[in-house]
Amino acid sequence: MHPVRKQRLLLVLFIVLFSSAAIGLVTYALRGNINLFFPPAEVAAGMAPPGQPIRVGGMVAEGSVRRSEDSLLVRFDLTDFQASVPVEYEGILPDLFDEGQGAVASGRLNARGVLEATEVLAKHDENYMPPEVADALEKSGYDHKGNKQ
Amino acid sequence: MWTFFHKLGSPPWLYSISGTILRWLLPITLVALAAGIVWGLLFTAPDFRQGNSYRIIYIHVPAAVVALAGYYVMAIAGAISLIWKMKMADVAMKACAPIGAALTFIALVTGSIWGKPTWGTWWVWDARITSMLILLFLYLGVVALYEAYDNKEAAGKACAVLSLVGMVNIPIIYKSVDWWYSLHQPASIKFTGESSIDPSMLYPLLLMISAFYALFTCCLLMNMRAELLEREARTNWVQRLAKQEGRS
Numbered sequence: 202m203h204p205v206r207k208q209r210l211l212l213v214l215f216i217v218l219f220s221s222a223a224i225g226l227v228t229y230a231l232r233g234n235i236n237l238f239f240p241p242a243e244v245a246a247g248m249a250p251p252g253q254p255i256r257v258g259g260m261v262a263e264g265s266v267r268r269s270e271d272s273l274l275v276r277f278d279l280t281d282f283q284a285s286v287p288v289e290y291e292g293i294l295p296d297l298f299d300e301g302q303g304a305v306a307s308g309r310l311n312a313r314g315v316l317e318a319t320e321v322l323a324k325h326d327e328n329y330m331p332p333e334v335a336d337a338l339e340k341s342g343y344d345h346k347g348n349k350q
Numbered sequence: 351m352w353t354f355f356h357k358l359g360s361p362p363w364l365y366s367i368s369g370t371i372l373r374w375l376l377p378i379t380l381v382a383l384a385a386g387i388v389w390g391l392l393f394t395a396p397d398f399r400q401g402n403s404y405r406i407i408y409i410h411v412p413a414a415v416v417a418l419a420g421y422y423v424m425a426i427a428g429a430i431s432l433i434w435k436m437k438m439a440d441v442a443m444k445a446c447a448p449i450g451a452a453l454t455f456i457a458l459v460t461g462s463i464w465g466k467p468t469w470g471t472w473w474v475w476d477a478r479i480t481s482m483l484i485l486l487f488l489y490l491g492v493v494a495l496y497e498a499y500d501n502k503e504a505a506g507k508a509c510a511v512l513s514l515v516g517m518v519n520i521p522i523i524y525k526s527v528d529w530w531y532s533l534h535q536p537a538s539i540k541f542t543g544e545s546s547i548d549p550s551m552l553y554p555l556l557l558m559i560s561a562f563y564a565l566f567t568c569c570l571l572m573n574m575r576a577e578l579l580e581r582e583a584r585t586n587w588v589q590r591l592a593k594q595e596g597r598s
């Protein structure tokens with residue numbers, strides 16, 4: 202290879218490696234802030250600041266959703282099977298919100314350790330299938346993730 | 351192999367070969383796009399949880415996949431034009447940017463439309479969505495930077511460096527859903543192991559992804575041809591071509 206071109210090739214490689222290293226260090230330093238939410242285990246371990254706006258994400262625990270009779274108030278628990286965080290939310294929930302499904306709630310932790318949510322988002326997983334396939338899986342005793350129930 | 355590579359540096363040759371390719375590829379692309387859309391939107395079952403709204407996957411995923419791949423095309427063309435000073439690589443790099451920006455924009459808009467009924471919000475600053483927005487700005491940045499210079503050579507150099515620096519964003523977008531907690535779900539199509547999308551939904555999706563790759567290639571070639579004619583407007587071969595077109 203021509204020496205001038207070789208030099209320019211090295212320059213290109215340098216640009217790519219140097220910018221990758223720089224961005225890599227920045228994302229490493231900010232890794233906590235890039236996460237959209239805290240899992241319940243980290244909240245239980247006290248890593249989430251109380252009284253500050255935070256997001257908590259996890260699975261809506263089976264049988265934990267309790268709706269108020271006369272208002273839009275909903276109470277449920279978010280769990281990651283190590284710890285769970287009780288959530289209170291007043292408002293309309295997204296269509297895909299359901300027990301046993303992922304959700305992300307944003308709000309503040311109060312003194313009782315309850316997350317007073319101002320927004321609840323449903324988290325969809327990566328499984329796509331027609332309803333008949335889902336029914337067939339359920340009948341054979343597997344859930345939609347292919348785990349034996 | 352090397353003669354092919356050297357021939358690529360010749361504008362008239364590139365113009366004529368791209369014309370031949372387009373004559374075949376363009377109809378195939380349009381048929382594949384039409385077939386994929388009809389198959390995906392009308393002939394697949396609804397999803398067991400999302401119902402019909404999941405069908406946006408047939409536009410969203412192909413646009414996003416090709417937007418990422420297109421960035422590599424742009425950056426590699428930029429590197430070739432930096433190292434070998436190949437004019438045609440510079441033309442290719444410049445032609446990539448607006449197409450990539452359009453695809454990224456489509457991915458962001460369709461994702462937002464899907465996000466509202468599924469997640470309950472139009473927009474959330476999670477790692478995947480934010481890094482995708484950065485990709486849009488990188489593409490638009492290359493377009494703007496190229497136009498900012500009067501000197502084409504300096505413009506090409508600056509854009510090549512920008513696209514090389516921006517290349518680090520592509521693996522970040524791709525892996526963002528695995529590295530951080532995000533609202534966006536992880537990939538359903540897996541290269542190793544079984545995909546978590548039912549085969550009846552996967553096949554039209556793969557067809558749409560291939561069709562979008564073909565569409566990207568067509569747009570790229572058409573953009574490059576227009577750019578070639580503009581740059582070489584004073585040369586003999588373009589003058590001759592213009593006369594021929596005028597007569598027919």
